Amino acid sequence: MGREAVLDVLSRTEDHLSAEDIYMCVHETYPAIGLTSVYRTLDMLVNIGLVYKFDFGDGRARFELAEGPKGKDHHHHLVCTDCGRIVNYRDFIDEEVALLKKTEEGLSKKYNFAITNHLIQFYGLCEACRKK
Amino acid sequence: MGREAVLDVLSRTEDHLSAEDIYMCVHETYPAIGLTSVYRTLDMLVNIGLVYKFDFGDGRARFELAEGPKGKDHHHHLVCTDCGRIVNYRDFIDEEVALLKKTEEGLSKKYNFAITNHLIQFYGLCEACRKK
DNA sequence: TTTGTTATTGGAAACCATTATCATTTACAA
């Protein structure tokens, strides 16, 4: 039942919300829905493939809508290791995706993996943090 | 002075050990060294750049020696989302690294990031887990 | 409508990798 609520929150933002972020947003509209249910719902949505779960190294999972009809465009992430800011970039995606696809095929064949997913992230210091 | 002990453990394996794995190995040779020191040492080695820290989504950090004189060859990872098995692959690395470098330059310029690092991982089901 | 059975829910407790605290030991300089 919280399913629509969670998807709704995720569809309204470009940010990468944590479970608790999502809980707080959902809670404004549906105060009855608890944190446990948010975790449960997110888990289910990730399993279904409607939502992606990321780890950017700050100790909590982050979620975003998978691309698709209602979803965002495909993108990868640029993460500031100091302040945690995350940039969605789409500029080099086509080339990356082409290579990833090729690599996936090669890896599938060689290691007998059924590859379902990949992850590309860049880490560094954002402009603000470089100046500190 | 667990530094050598930790590096030694990491240099003897192709596995991706957790902090506790490393602690247990170190403990056999140096029973005096505690878990806290292992965490501290790992943190320092990661900061220095001698060791890489990874997250494969199972809730604990994994460590491996950075490539270099004493280190392993550069590789990326293929992770089984069911059993957690991790394969180091080196087959497509050259192409990947070339593209990553190019992408890094583009991203640095466009978003004013000082990029220090990148991450490529593939997720899927290994042969054994596909048959379950 | 009642009754019984099952699935869903959320609050609180448990879990567990990691981090912080702090008393103790070690290193080393004066």
Added chain:
DNA sequence: TTGTAAATGATAATGGTTTCCAATAACAAA
């Protein structure tokens, strides 16, 4: 020898996530 600072590790605390479980909702059968 003595005093000060750094290093160490056992223990406690932290905090995101999971588990437990009693309460509620949903729904089927009578």
